[in-house]
Amino acid sequence: MDAQLIELARNAGATVVTLMATDAWERARDGIVSLWQRAGSSRAGSVQGELEAARDDLLTARDNGDELTEQELRDAWTGRVRRLLTERPDIASDLRRILVELAPEVDDAPRTVQMRAEASGGGRVYQAGRDQHINER
Template identity: 50%
Template sequence: MDSELTSLAQSAGTTLVTLMATDVWQRTRQGITHLWQRLHPERAELVAAQLDASREEVLAALATDDRESLDEVRAQWQGQLRRLLIAEPVAVEELRKLLDELAPASGGVAAPPVTQRATASGQARVYQAGRDQHITER
C-alpha cells in the first residue's frame, strides 16, 4: 500500500504544480485546502498560505525557465501529500476524486482526443502536429 500512496502523492504533487500556472488554479487550491480543512482544520490556513507561496515560486520559475526550482516545489508537495495520505488513509479516495476532476486541465487521460484531417491538392502542403512544430523551408 505504501508504494500506491507514494505513486498517488507523486501524481498529485505533479498535477498540483502544473496547475499552479493555469486558469484552474483557484479550483485546485480550493480542493487541496478543503482536503486539509476536513482532516486537519488547524492546519488548513497554513496549507493555503503554502499553496499561495508555492504558486509564486512556480510562476517565477516558469518566467526564468528554472527547472530546478519547479522540481523542488513539486517534491515538496509530493512529500507533504504523501505524509497526509499515510496519516489519513481516508484522504486517498478524496484526493483521487479531486485529481479525476482536474485531469482535463492538467493534460491527464481524461482530456478529449484530438482528430486531425487535411486534404491537399496541386502544389499545396499540409503540416499537422499534436504538439510543437517547427518548419524551416528553403
C-alpha cells in the same frame, strides 16, 4: 506506506504544481485546501498560504527559465501530500476524486519534458518525447 498511496501522492504533487500556472489554479488550490480541512490536519489553516507562495515561486522560476525550482516544488508538494496520507490514509479516495475532477485541466496544461542520458564506450542513447522510429542498417 503502501506503494499505491506513494504513487497517489506523487501524482497529486505533480498535478498541483502543474496547475499552478494555469487557469484552473483556483479550483486546484481550493480542492487541496479542502482536502487538508477534511483531514482535520493542524496545518489546514496554513496550506492555502503555502500553495500561494509556491505558485509565486513557480511563476517567478518560469519567467527566469529556472526548471529546477519547478521540480523542487513538485517534490515538496509530493512530500506534503504523502505525509497527510500517512496520517490519514482514509482520505485517499477524496484525493483521487479531486485529481479526477482536475484531470482535463492537467491534459490542457503546457508540459515540459526533461531528458538526460549519458553513453560511454561506443554506447548509443535514443530518447524521444513521443514516437520514435529507428532504422539502422
